[in-house]
Amino acid sequence: MGDASHADMISPPPTVLASAATGVVGLIEQMKGDPDSILGNACLRPTDLDDPYRELLLGDFCNLFEEAAHQTGNDRFGLTFGKDFQPCQLGAIGYAAISSPTLAAALKNMETYFPAHQGHSSFGLFHDSEVLWLSYQISDPRIAHRRQDAELSMGMFLNIFRHALGQNWSPLEVRFEHEAHGDSYKHENVFGAPIRFGRRTNAFAFRRSDLDARMPSQDPYLYSIIEPFLKSRCEIQRNPEVFATAIRNQIKLNLGDTPPTLNEIARIFGMSDQHMQRKLRENNVTFQELVTAARKELALHYLNGPNVQLTEIAFLLGYSELSAFSRAFRSWTGMSPQRYRRTNPHLQ
Structure with missing residues (x-):
């Protein structure tokens, strides 16, 4: 990323809803880490994670997972966290996805309302012939250490696809903006696809026909309850x-x-x-x-x-x-x- 502009430097720091960290304390404990120490080093308190709709500074959220990877000795901590993270755990944006009628609608709703969940970040689809790419990236240059966030986020998005297409579904290719750290076989095992590092953004490729899949838990009533909350948060952000x-x-x-x-x-x-x-x-x-x-x-x-x-x-x-x-x-x-x-x- 380039140098931060003056406007970037004086703008408020971006936030993310605490729902994105659901279950992180349990995983830290499972890996014999010290949650209080890891949270403290990330400038967070355990109570900050109690309310899924509490806003965390996005930089602190990223530091939480970087610190967890360091203290537990598992440099794929974010990947481990993301691969088991279910869409409903994301809170409102996750429920908006799984209550949509199709995968296409789910991704469109996530793209529209992603700013309600996380600030200064891009989420969306771009086209390449018959192949589509789901792309995600934190756009705030002040957040330099974000490898763990990239891997956990792509794992979360993978599970939205698998919610619609089945647990055996895999993307065609996965890309990460960070450089490789060791071999990539664990990443390939999670995604079931070739992994490329050091790319322009974080993304994975899939077939256009995948968008036609029906969401098994579509629920128009639930969506009608969630959408006003997401709309109001987006309006405030904009x-x-x-x-x-x-x-x-x-x-x-x-x-x-x-x-x-x-x-x-x-x-x-x-x-x-x-x-x-x-x-x-x-x-x-x-x-x-x-x-x-x-x-x-x-x-x-x-x-x-x-x-x-x-x-x-x-x-x-x-x-x-x-x-x-x-x-x-x-x-x-x-x-x-x-x-x-x-x-x-x-x-x-």
């Missing part, structure tokens, strides 16, 4: 300016006897507290400012309904007392809620 609006809307939906916390809203978006705080700073807004904006917007909505009692409005906005709501409303508008209702002509 258009950071809509992030604050999305957060404010979620706060409005979750206001009750107490206002939602940053941690609660972060979990809805599949983010860590730290990542949400960072994205809020990028938008020059604080979480408390969004809570206040949500309360004000809802207060005006409720006050425009003359039959909603003020004490009920206070409760709906997360205030324990009417007096606290009245003070807040006066600070927003310069008048009390009672006066607002008296002076609003259409409420007379």
Whole structure:
């Protein structure tokens, strides 16, 4: 990869959902490694992996597997992890794939929504006559050590194909961007195909006719549940300016006897507290400012309904007392809620 541009260097670091690390602690223990030491050296805590929708820094995720390979003495740790990783373990993007009607639809959905799962990375198909290639690569030049990620990711993608085409299916050829480390027979055993190292990207080839395979667990209802989550995460990734609006809307939906916390809203978006705080700073807004904006917007909505009692409005906005709501409303508008209702002509 070339040198990072100035924009790359100041852009937020990419993330990946923790679902991509499902089962890594068990594999480390199986290989007689020390999970706490390996996670610590990768700047991660065991609790970071508890929530599959928590965002991990992609660099930390890659370092986790590089460190696991080093400490366990298994330089094919990522390959071992990926070959047994089932599509559903990937979380939303995996379920979107296996609930699709065909392999073609599964790959299209993964290509469309991959940014919701992992940032600063490419995933997609390119054509070469009657042969197609599935290609994957981390595009952030700040992440230099990513051999283990490449091997585990290609193993994961292989299992999506095998989910549709059977466990004996194999690609025509597999390519990795990193150089070979020793012989390639273990890679060939996993993929059942010739392996080429030191190539432009990570990819494997397959026949166009493979795309017609039906997904055995297709489920339109499950897909309809998952797709809105993936769409919203992609929209936020593409258009950071809509992030604050999305957060404010979620706060409005979750206001009750107490206002939602940053941690609660972060979990809805599949983010860590730290990542949400960072994205809020990028938008020059604080979480408390969004809570206040949500309360004000809802207060005006409720006050425009003359039959909603003020004490009920206070409760709906997360205030324990009417007096606290009245003070807040006066600070927003310069008048009390009672006066607002008296002076609003259409409420007379």
